[in-house]
Amino acid sequence: MNLTDYVKRVSLEDFGLPFKHQAFWNRRLRTTGGRFFPKDSHLDFNPKIYEAVELAIFRKIVRHELCHYHLYFAGKGYKHGDREFRQLLKEVEGLRYAPKLQEQNFRYLYQCQTCGQTYPRQRRVNLNKFRCGRCRGRLVLLKQI
Numbered sequence: 001m002n003l004t005d006y007v008k009r010v011s012l013e014d015f016g017l018p019f020k021h022q023a024f025w026n027r028r029l030r031t032t033g034g035r036f037f038p039k040d041s042h043l044d045f046n047p048k049i050y051e052a053v054e055l056a057i058f059r060k061i062v063r064h065e066l067c068h069y070h071l072y073f074a075g076k077g078y079k080h081g082d083r084e085f086r087q088l089l090k091e092v093e094g095l096r097y098a099p100k101l102q103e104q105n106f107r108y109l110y111q112c113q114t115c116g117q118t119y120p121r122q123r124r125v126n127l128n129k130f131r132c133g134r135c136r137g138r139l140v141l142l143k144q145i
Helices: 003-014 047-052 056-074 081-092
Strands: 022-023 034-037 042-044 107-110 118-121 139-144
Touching: 003 022, 003 056, 034 056, 042 047, 047 056, 056 081, 081 139
Parallel strands: 022 042
Antiparallel strands: 034 042, 107 118, 107 139
16 A cells, blocks of 8 residues: 555544545655645655654654644645644544654764863864853763764
8 A cells, every 4th residue: 555545544444534636655754753844735744754753653754744634625624723723633543743753873982081071072072162051071082973
């Protein structure tokens, strides 16, 4: 079953309303589970989250995006801060926030010599210039990936 068919099935089962547009995978999404585009009414979903979580959690993400979708076409408040959106999301038991992915995307790991605080970083840090933000101690490079 492809993604659009799955979204159509969830829409009918959980909302009792048809989903009449397309759903796509979008690998460029990083922190969100999905996105609704009012301009052409399609939905994007994050395939990395789909691979990382179980199907029940992903279904809650689909419900979240379908709340945006159905409220938009009903002419009601479809944005995150709107009361109608929060109420419908609660009724269908959708997720408010996407689950965090456990990715190690840092190349350098620094540690304070005084307090032991660790600092994962993407870029190299000038050890002569920067100090620990907690205790002002000196930093040392623990590992470089």
